Amino acid sequence: MLTDGTRLSKNEVIPWRIIEGQAILIDLEEGEVVRLNPVGAEIWSAIDGTRTVEDIVNRIGYTFEVSQRKAKRDVHRFIKSLLRHKLVHAWSVG
Amino acid sequence: MSSAARSATAVAASSVQASVLGKAEDSLVGARSIGNVLTMEDHDDAYYAWRQCGFRERILVHIDSHMDWDWLREHDPRDLLQAQTLTELDAMLKEQRRWTLSLRDRLDPIHIGNYIQPALREGIVREFYWVFPDVAISRTGEPSGILRMLRRMMRVNPSGLRNLRLRDRRIHFEIDGQPVTACTLANLPRLSEPVLLDIDTDFFTAEPTEYVGTGRSGHDRWRQLPWIWPEELLVALRSKELRTEFVTIAYSVEGGFTPLSYKYLGDELAARLLHPVLPEPDQSISAHKRMGAWYRHFGFLEQAIAEFKAAAALAPEDASCRFNLAYLHDEQGAYEEAGACYQHAVRLDPAYATAYNNFGQNFQFLSLLDRAQAEYERILRWDPQHVDARLGLAESWTQQEHWEQAQWQYQAVLDSCPDHPDANRELGRVYMERGLWEKAILQLKRAIVLEPAEGSTHARLGHAYYALDQWNEAMEAYQASVRYGFRSVSLYLRLGGLYLGKRALYKAWRQYRKGVRLAGRIMLVFLLTVARAVRRKFSREFHDAHGWHQALQERSDPLADH
Numbered sequence: 158m159l160t161d162g163t164r165l166s167k168n169e170v171i172p173w174r175i176i177e178g179q180a181i182l183i184d185l186e187e188g189e190v191v192r193l194n195p196v197g198a199e200i201w202s203a204i205d206g207t208r209t210v211e212d213i214v215n216r217i218g219y220t221f222e223v224s225q226r227k228a229k230r231d232v233h234r235f236i237k238s239l240l241r242h243k244l245v246h247a248w249s250v251g
Numbered sequence: 252m253s254s255a256a257r258s259a260t261a262v263a264a265s266s267v268q269a270s271v272l273g274k275a276e277d278s279l280v281g282a283r284s285i286g287n288v289l290t291m292e293d294h295d296d297a298y299y300a301w302r303q304c305g306f307r308e309r310i311l312v313h314i315d316s317h318m319d320w321d322w323l324r325e326h327d328p329r330d331l332l333q334a335q336t337l338t339e340l341d342a343m344l345k346e347q348r349r350w351t352l353s354l355r356d357r358l359d360p361i362h363i364g365n366y367i368q369p370a371l372r373e374g375i376v377r378e379f380y381w382v383f384p385d386v387a388i389s390r391t392g393e394p395s396g397i398l399r400m401l402r403r404m405m406r407v408n409p410s411g412l413r414n415l416r417l418r419d420r421r422i423h424f425e426i427d428g429q430p431v432t433a434c435t436l437a438n439l440p441r442l443s444e445p446v447l448l449d450i451d452t453d454f455f456t457a458e459p460t461e462y463v464g465t466g467r468s469g470h471d472r473w474r475q476l477p478w479i480w481p482e483e484l485l486v487a488l489r490s491k492e493l494r495t496e497f498v499t500i501a502y503s504v505e506g507g508f509t510p511l512s513y514k515y516l517g518d519e520l521a522a523r524l525l526h527p528v529l530p531e532p533d534q535s536i537s538a539h540k541r542m543g544a545w546y547r548h549f550g551f552l553e554q555a556i557a558e559f560k561a562a563a564a565l566a567p568e569d570a571s572c573r574f575n576l577a578y579l580h581d582e583q584g585a586y587e588e589a590g591a592c593y594q595h596a597v598r599l600d601p602a603y604a605t606a607y608n609n610f611g612q613n614f615q616f617l618s619l620l621d622r623a624q625a626e627y628e629r630i631l632r633w634d635p636q637h638v639d640a641r642l643g644l645a646e647s648w649t650q651q652e653h654w655e656q657a658q659w660q661y662q663a664v665l666d667s668c669p670d671h672p673d674a675n676r677e678l679g680r681v682y683m684e685r686g687l688w689e690k691a692i693l694q695l696k697r698a699i700v701l702e703p704a705e706g707s708t709h710a711r712l713g714h715a716y717y718a719l720d721q722w723n724e725a726m727e728a729y730q731a732s733v734r735y736g737f738r739s740v741s742l743y744l745r746l747g748g749l750y751l752g753k754r755a756l757y758k759a760w761r762q763y764r765k766g767v768r769l770a771g772r773i774m775l776v777f778l779l780t781v782a783r784a785v786r787r788k789f790s791r792e793f794h795d796a797h798g799w800h801q802a803l804q805e806r807s808d809p810l811a812d813h
Contacts, residue, residue, distance in 0.1 A: 172328075172329045172332055173332070174332040176332075176334060176335070176337055177336060177337050179337060181331070181332060181334075181340065183328050183329060183331060183332070185328065190331065190344065241757055
C-alpha cells in the first residue's frame with residue numbers, strides 16, 4: 158500500500174542515466190530499454206532511499222508548477238507502475 | 252586421404268611456426284608448390300591459425316558458398332548508456348545484432364558463421380574478397396540473391412555495413428569502414444600482393460537456391476556432381492595470378508554443407524596446392540574417383556563401383572573410397588558388402604560415423620519424409636547402433652505423427668544412450684501427444700536435468716502440468732521457459748490465463764499483449780515466405796526453360812574421352 162510516508166529506493170541492478178532530460182533505464186531481466194519522460198526522470202532522480210512519497214510529490218509540484226492534488230495523483234500512479242516493473246523498492250517506516 | 256593430401260596437412264602442421272617468423276615464401280597458386288596448407292573441419296579454425304601465425308593487415312580471399320560473416324554481439328547492454336544524445340542512443344539501438352539486452356543471453360562465441368568479423372576487427376585482415384559460386388548468379392547475370400542478403404544485413408546494422416553498390420558485376424561495400432568485394436571467380440580482380448587464401452569445400456558442391464531439394468541432381472543428392480572441380484578452381488586462380496603462402500581449407504561436412512561423399516575434394520585441393528602437377532599414384536586415384544562420381548551420376552553403378560575399387564586399391568587407407576563404395580553397394584542391394592565398406596571407412600577415419608553421413612536431415616527439412624527415412628534406414632543397416640540415424644528416424648516418425656513408432660525409436664536411442672537430452676525431451680513430447688501426462692512429466696524433468704537451459708522443454712513441462720490442472724507447477728515451468736528465452740504464442744496465452752486466475756490483471760494483460768504481437772510477427776513472416784516461394788517458382792521455371800543444367804553437364808564430361 159502506497160502512502161505519503163512510504164520510502165522508495167531504486168532497484169540497484171538497473172543501470173540508468175539521464176540523457177537530454179530523459180531517464181534511460183536498462184531492464185536486464187526483461188531485456189528492455191525503458192525511457193522515462195522529463196517528469197518521470199525527475200521522479201526517478203528524486204528516489205534515493207531517503208525521500209518519502211510526500212517529499213517527491215512536493216518536489217514535482219514545485220518543479221513543474223502544478224497543483225498538489227494533480228502532482229499527488231500523477232506521482233502515485235507513476236510509482237505504482239515502477240513498482241509493478243520491479244524498478245523500485247518501497248517500504249513504510251513506523 | 253591420398254598420400255599427397257596427407258603430406259600437405261603434415262607440412263602445414265610443421266610449418267605454421269615458419270610463417271610466424273615470416274620465412275614462408277609466397278607462390279603463384281596452381282603453378283608453384285604452396286607449403287602451408289591447413290585442412291580443418293570447422294572453418295573458424297582458420298581465424299585461430301591466422302592469429303597464431305601473427306598475420307597483420309592482409310588481404311583475405313575467401314572462396315565459399317557462404318560469406319561466413321556476421322556481427323558478434325560485442326557490447327554489454329550497459330554500454331548503451333555511453334550515448335551522449337537520444338539520437339545517438341536510437342542509432343545504437345538500431346544495430347540490433349550488436350546488443351543483447353538481456354544478460355541471460357551469453358555473448359555470441361566465434362563460430363563458423365562469423366569468424367571473419369573478428370579477423371577484420373583485430374587487424375589480421377584489412378581487405379576482404381568473398382568469391383561466391385557461379386550458381387548464385389541470377390538469370391540476368393546479376394548476383395541479385397547476394398545483393399538481397401547484403402541489404403538485409405544493412406537493415407540490421409546500418410552503420411556497420413555501408414556504401415553497398417554493384418559495379419562491373421562485383422558487389423562493393425564497407426564493413427566497419429573496411430573494403431569488401433563479393434564476386435564470382437571470373438570477376439575476381441588481379442591482386443598485387445600475396446593473400447590469405449581461405450577455401451570451403453562446399454564451394455565445389457553448391458547448388459542454386461531455387462534448386463535446393465529439387466537439385467540438378469534431382470531428388471537424389473547422392474548423385475550430385477560438383478559444379479567445379481579442384482583443378483578447375485586452381486586454373487581459374489592461376490589465371491588471376493593469385494599469390495599466397497598460406498591456405499586454409501575447411502571440409503564443412505558437419506552441419507550438412509559439404510556432402511560427406513565429397514569431403515575428399517578438400518584433400519584433393521590440398522594435394523594439388525602442394526603439388527601443382529599431382530604425382531602418381533595420386534593422379535590416378537583422383538581420376539578413378541572422378542570417373543566413379545560421373546558413373547554414379549548417370550546411374551552406372553557397376554562401373555562406379557569398379558572405379559572406386561580401383562581408387563581404393565591404390566589408396567588402401569583412403570576412407571572416402573570405402574564410404575562411396577558403401578553407398579553404391581547399398582544401392583545395388585548388397586547390404587552386407589555395403590555395411591562392411593562403411594565399417595572399413597569408419598575404422599580408417601572415425602569422422603565418417605558423423606550424423607551428416609546421409610541426407611536424412613536435408614530431406615526432413617524439405618518435408619520429404621519418405622526419403623529421409625530411407626536415408627536413416629540405410630545408415631542403420633550399416634550400423635544398427637548409430638544413435639543420430641536412430642534419432643533422425645524417430646523425429647521423422649514424430650513429424651508424421653506416428654507416435655507409437657516414434658516412441659519405440661526414441662526408447663531405442665535411450666537404451667543405448669540414456670543421457671541423450673534430445674531423446675528424453677522428444678520422448679516426453681510423444682507421451683504428451685499420447686495423453687500420458689504423468690510419464691511425460693517424468694521424461695521432461697529428466698531432460699531438464701540434462702539440459703537445464705533449454706526453454707522449450709520447460710514450456711512442454713508447463714503444458715503437461717496445465718493439462719493436469721496443476722496451475723502453480725504449470726506457471727513455474729512457463730516462467731522458467733521465458734527465463735531461458737523460449738517464446739511461443741500458446742505459452743504467452745496460457746501464462747496470461749494463469750495470471751488472470753490469480754487476479755494478477757496487469758501481468759496477465761502483458762502476457763496477452765506479447766502473445767498477440769508474436770502472432771502478428773509470425774503471420775507477417777508466413778506471408779513473406781509465401782510471396783518468396785511464389786517468386787522462386789516462377790524463377791525456377793524460367794531457369795528450366797533455358798536449360799543451363801544441360802550446359803553445366805556439357806562443360807567437361809570426362810566420360811567422353813575415357
